[in-house]
Amino acid sequence: MQPFHLAFPTADLAATRAFLTDMLGAGLGRESERWVDFDFFGHQITSHLVDDMDDAAKNPVDGKQIPAFHFGIVMQWDDWQALADKLDEKGVPFEVGPYIRFQGEVGEQGTFFVREPGGNTALEFKTFRNFDQLFAK
Template sequence: MSPALVVVDLAAARRFYGEVLGLEQGRSSDTWVDWNLYGHQFVTHLAPGRSQGVHNPVDGHDVPVPHFGLILAVPEFHKLAGRLRAAGTAFVIEPYLRFEGQTGEQWTMFLLDPAGNALEFKAFADDSQVFAP
């Protein structure tokens, strides 16, 4: 399965996903671009005129819904967080340690791409807790 997001401007998507996130671009057309997202095919599709704006409370933060999430290794998470900060990225939720000392403890951060798609990147110190109740 290839996850996909809708974008309203492919040039802005190329700058954000290619330059800010540092993803390698794959095949593309006038209406879509494939990306290498940590070894997974990720597709941005052009579809102007969409909207966002719903949130759910989680651990004292307003988490954007819907959002696309990716689990990284802890060092990769911190490397990406540093890259995003250096690029001047405005976070919806700044990188922080969620559920500290509890089941499911994880580093997490949320941001929006230029089309308003919410992205979550997270990292677990213990990957066995990814789906723990």
């Protein structure tokens, strides 16, 4: 696996740090007063404190308003369900609640979206019944 790096803005670095570490289990890397590196499932993501946040655009998908800018991770089915349950139990609001796409079809997948608490960055968590269909058409 080649780890990716992604940087994203936040208006509340402390809240984003707590959410990613406490709720999602991300490890901490280097940090300063204005940015923090995280180990996000083996990938490096960095949150940068910004003073002005704009609303993110959305795109209609499956009758839901999906944040156009988002990133996330593809998880094993049971791990995905456990994380969805944990976030729900902790009262984390879902941007788009857990649901199954393409049920019974090629590429059947579960997905949900949450926002980090400091801004407009959405995180998507996906799972596939069959990981071999990750890029299936």
